[in-house]
Amino acid sequence: MPPLAHQTSWADQTPSGSLEAALSPDSTPRVFDGGGARAAVTAVPGSPFGRLPAAAQPRASSAMPAAPRLNEARTLAQAAALAREAIRKDSYAVSMPGQPGLRLITTAGSRQYKSFWTRDASFAGFGILAEPGGDKTVHDVLSSLFDRANSKGQLPRRQGSESNAKIFLRAFLGMKVPGPRSLKSADYNGTLGVPQLDATALPIILAAAYVESTGDSTFLSRYYPAMRKSLNFLSRRAGADGLIRQKGGSDWKDMTHRQGRVAYTNALYYKAQESLAELARGMGDAGEAARDAAGAAKTKAAINSLLWDDHRGFYKDSDLFPGLSPDGNLLSVIFGVADRRQAGRILDNLQAMMRRSGLPLQALDGSYPKGSASIWTKMSGLEHYQDEDIWPWQGNLLAVAAAQEGRPDLAREALDRVAAQAVRDGTFREVYQPGAVRAPVETWDYHAEPDFLWSAGTYLWAYRLTENPGSSQHP
Numbered sequence: 001m002p003p004l005a006h007q008t009s010w011a012d013q014t015p016s017g018s019l020e021a022a023l024s025p026d027s028t029p030r031v032f033d034g035g036g037a038r039a040a041v042t043a044v045p046g047s048p049f050g051r052l053p054a055a056a057q058p059r060a061s062s063a064m065p066a067a068p069r070l071n072e073a074r075t076l077a078q079a080a081a082l083a084r085e086a087i088r089k090d091s092y093a094v095s096m097p098g099q100p101g102l103r104l105i106t107t108a109g110s111r112q113y114k115s116f117w118t119r120d121a122s123f124a125g126f127g128i129l130a131e132p133g134g135d136k137t138v139h140d141v142l143s144s145l146f147d148r149a150n151s152k153g154q155l156p157r158r159q160g161s162e163s164n165a166k167i168f169l170r171a172f173l174g175m176k177v178p179g180p181r182s183l184k185s186a187d188y189n190g191t192l193g194v195p196q197l198d199a200t201a202l203p204i205i206l207a208a209a210y211v212e213s214t215g216d217s218t219f220l221s222r223y224y225p226a227m228r229k230s231l232n233f234l235s236r237r238a239g240a241d242g243l244i245r246q247k248g249g250s251d252w253k254d255m256t257h258r259q260g261r262v263a264y265t266n267a268l269y270y271k272a273q274e275s276l277a278e279l280a281r282g283m284g285d286a287g288e289a290a291r292d293a294a295g296a297a298k299t300k301a302a303i304n305s306l307l308w309d310d311h312r313g314f315y316k317d318s319d320l321f322p323g324l325s326p327d328g329n330l331l332s333v334i335f336g337v338a339d340r341r342q343a344g345r346i347l348d349n350l351q352a353m354m355r356r357s358g359l360p361l362q363a364l365d366g367s368y369p370k371g372s373a374s375i376w377t378k379m380s381g382l383e384h385y386q387d388e389d390i391w392p393w394q395g396n397l398l399a400v401a402a403a404q405e406g407r408p409d410l411a412r413e414a415l416d417r418v419a420a421q422a423v424r425d426g427t428f429r430e431v432y433q434p435g436a437v438r439a440p441v442e443t444w445d446y447h448a449e450p451d452f453l454w455s456a457g458t459y460l461w462a463y464r465l466t467e468n469p470g471s472s473q474h475p
Contacts, residue, residue, distance in 0.1 A: 079419035086451035109449035112171030115160035122202035124457020153229035157196040192249030201268040208275035242298035260320040263328025313345030360395030381443035399462035
């Protein structure tokens with residue numbers, strides 16, 4: 001990490017309670033100056049996930065990729081405009097208990113997900129960070145998370161003006177769900193009653209990207225102790241082998257009983273350790289940096305020893321289920337858990353999976369064993385919500401991983417499929433049914449969320465990398 005020059009944070013620049021805000025139709029303060037449809041995608045010098053190890057650097061290419069067809073380029077640009085508009089709709093200036101002034105946060109969507117969901121805001125942050133004014137959004141998102149850590153260091157999975165149950169009841173009854181005005185309501189455990197481990201790991205990773213991109217030493221000094229406490233919360237769940245063992249419902253597949261040593265969760269745990277090691281070096285905390293780096297190396301070795309299936313060429317979903325789940329494999333490529341050979345085999349598998357499904361990517365190549373879905377998803381007709389159904393954010397990460405690994409044709413193919421669907425629908429939807437029609441998921445009590453932040457934010461990240469293949473990969 002380069003020396004950290006002091007940079008005035010957004011909170012320093014904004015007088016308490018005087019945040020410039022555009023008013024939404026429901027008079028809720030909103031702010032996002034990412035330029036809307038007019039803004040060009042600007043590149044920060046780097047990958048939003050921080051410095052990558054040498055093994056993860058993009059391969060040299062002997063020839064520049066062919067320019068996309070005019071209509072393809074237009075579709076990609078139209079989708080970028082839709083992504084920025086979704087983020088604008090999902091951005092709110094809110095108060096926080098015990099804190100002065102207003103903070104800008106992002107909600108997970110514009111219908112029933114009008115709450116500040118940690119994992120959605122964190123993943124989207126890697127794309128928002130490079131947008132004009134995006135560093136301000138990421139600053140406030142992160143500060144609103146670390147200020148809300150509980151006594152164990154666990155970060156909330158969701159915050160808002162109302163409880164999650166009340167919001168979903170409003171949506172179910174066809175009532176308008178108001179945008180949040182405050183973060184007085186906070187949930188720490190998921191629907192299945194367990195901690196959401198990715199909601200504590202992701203903000204540490206995003207914080208490292210934010211600090212490296214902005215040089216905000218004030219932010220680092222203030223929140224470094226909270227980040228260390230959060231990493232300790234995760235480390236207490238790791239075994240002697242360096243891998244976290246989780247209960248069902250502990251990650252983004254929160255309505256599915258996947259458990260044990262999960263590739264997705266442990267890829268995040270690896271990167272959280274590596275990220276905090278980098279931040280510790282920025283703080284001059286050499287001893288903790290060395291311990292974090294050693295922990296990361298141990299976790300990485302264990303992922304490769306216990307979860308890599310060399311016969312089939314991908315990381316198993318978990319040590320209890322051997323199937324191909326894109327989430328952990330994509331993060332393992334992006335974070336450098338996978339070496340060059342492994343990354344190539346993973347991308348080949350995911351390319352084949354994408355071409356079978358049409359729209360990338362299904363949450364699993366196949367289905368979980370019968371009984372894996374929670375009773376709540378079964379009652380809603382969503383039994384395959386987190387295995388057979390298609391999540392465009394994973395297609396965006398496929399584009400990121402492919403661009404990073406020097407496969408621009410695969411990156412553009414994945415991104416073009418996501419973009420075409422968003423343009424067809426006029427928004428970034430949360431999740432789609434498998435099959436040729438590729439309709440948004442709808443059941444008697446559920447409709448796939450429009451302006452889905454996770455999809456929109458990761459699209460902007462992937463769009464920047466695929467359309468600027470010669471740009472630096474580090475923030």
